[in-house]
Amino acid sequence: MDLSLLRLSRCVRPAPLAVVASLLVAPAPAAAATFCVGKPACSGTSLPTLKMALDATNLPGNPGPDRVELGEGQFDGPAVVLKGSGAEIVGAGRGKTVIVGKPATWVLVSYDESTRVSDLSIRMDVANLTGIDGNEPGLVVERVDIQGPATGSASQSGIILRRGGTVRDATVELDPAALPTNYGIGLFPDAGASKSDVTIEKVRISAGYAIYDAQWPAPVSIKEAALTAGIFGVGISTPSPQVRLESVAARVVHSGPGDAGAGVGISTPLSAAAGETSVTARHLTLVSLARGGSGLRIRNDAGQQSVRFTGREVLAVGGADWVPATITPSAQPGGDPIVQMANTTSRDIRVEGAATVDLHLSESAWRAGAVALDNASARLADDGGNVDLEHHGPVLVDAAAGNLAPGAGSVLIDNGTADVGVDAVGAARPVDGDGDGVVRGDIGAYEAAPGTSLVHALPYLQPGSCDMACAQEREANRLALLPVTKLSRLPKRAIRRIAGTALRADRITLSIARRVGKRCQALTARQRWAKATKPVKGRCTPAFNLTAKGTSAWSVKLARALPPGRYEITPQGIGASGNENKPIGKRITVPRAR
Secondary structure (H helix, E strand, O other): OOHHHOOOHHHOOOOOOOOOHHHHHOOOOOOOOEEEEOOOOOOOEEOOOHHHHHHHOOOOOOOOOOEEEEOOEEEEOOEEEOOOOOOEEEOOOOOOEEEEEOOOOEEEEEOOOOOEEEEEEEEEOOOOOEEEEEOOOOEEEEEEEEEOOOOOOOOOEEEEEOOOEEEEEEEEEOOOOOOOOOEEEEEOOOOOOOOOOEEEEEEEEEEEEEEEEEOOOOOEEEEEEEEEEEEEEEEEEOOOOEEEEEEEEEEEOOOOOOOOOEEEEEEEOOOOOOEEEEEEEEEEEEEEOOOOOEEEEEEEOOOOEEEEEEEEEEEEEOOOOOOOOEEEOOOOOOOOOEEEOOOOOOEEEEEEEOOOEEEEEEOOEEOHHHEEEEOOOEEEEEOOOOEEHHHOOOOEEEOOOOEEEEOOOOOOOOOOOOOOEEOOOOOEEOEOOOOOOOOEOOOOOOOOOOOOOOOOOOOOEOOOOOOHHHHHHHHHHHHHOOOEEEEOOOOOOOOOEEEEEEEOOOEEEEEEEEEEOOEEEEEOOOOOEOOOEOOEOOEOOOOOOEEOEOOOEEEEEOOOOOOOEEEEEEEEEEOOOOOEOOOOOEEEEEOOOO
């Protein structure tokens, strides 16, 4: 199904409601005002309904912007923010303040460019509803949950942006199987109106289309997103000149009849004007569990339009029904072998159409045999470091159950770059996920926790990128850059100085921990014993609080000799690039004086 053909009949801008005449009995405020509904402690004017409070923000002579504060409880929609009111709608918190949709077109609609909606929930119990409909640029939605019925939420949308805005820290839960379509966040530009940038970050969405970009003419940024979709995690209908995706996980769980969904789907209609759609992606996990689905799917049918996709640290995995080709030697001497595909629709990467598509990938992962370039004008450029998953076991914890994090032994762990950032749930990256002392990011949207793997998985790179011998040489070079530290022999008593040697280290740090019963105490930078903590797997957790003098020959002088007891002493070398050797501690016992 072509993305460009999907439209909602309700995407026509609804007409604003008139201000209720009975509200005009209230005096017009001379400055920005606060109106409260269902909130006993109010710093402004208390009104009985949400509708009356919003109508009051648009009284003649009111300069705005006004603030509408909602207490705990349930409030009836629809709610209308009229142009010029500049209302800020603030609830008492998610799940505490709930606006309930009634049979209408939307639950909350804004016609003002400075509207802000925060700290509340929206519930849509009936069909054909939009949670929040933004008709002007500048709309900001923060800390908002939107929920449709558990099943059958077709023709519903969580948030619609028509001229731009920001959605941050939001959850939209619609039924991803309620096809033909529903939208978690839809970008539907108004014809002829100016458009501003769109920013979507820290969102959790479940819908038929989790995020749909219908030819948005201004920059779009989507970051820190966990998406579950029926058809497309992120659907982009071109031309959409500049789209940036970062730390986005998309899991496709269903496809409608005759349609093959994808984690990210890009489609160009035949009628598209001349131009280029540019999509830049970092740290994506694109997984389709549907028959015939793809991780990444691009279709370009417009000769005047070109599509360029540049991805780094992208994981793309197609439908669960895909299996490699079966090759049987011919029964006839010199005859061609028989190649039989068990399934010809599911692909990790699929490019279709007849017009230009440039696909650039680096430090990414997919199956070499699960790529379909059904487009003579398409080019897949291997920019280096790409992993062929056909030579590796499972890479995710449990995709079917929705856990898309790298599992123990996954080749995704520590085979990305060392660039600093956050993953799809806001966890810092990079970390040393395999405990080998090299701090590098993971391929995909999620960063594995430290120590997830016990060994670094050597990647089998894509054909043409680097053969196995080349990959082994790269691994040897990587390990050769690690610092190496060694402790010198320690005296049996009166230990006042700890020394050692190191290679390829710019600085040395030292951990000294002593056993106190069944617990551990670490020596702080001021050489005092810290609060006791529990050991992990029988060993004290190193705390590298002491910095040594020297590098190739190093030493740490103690303010006083170590008292009698059991100790774990662990040095660590840190290289010029920040790489750290895997610390190996030494256990010693200082005896009591006789």
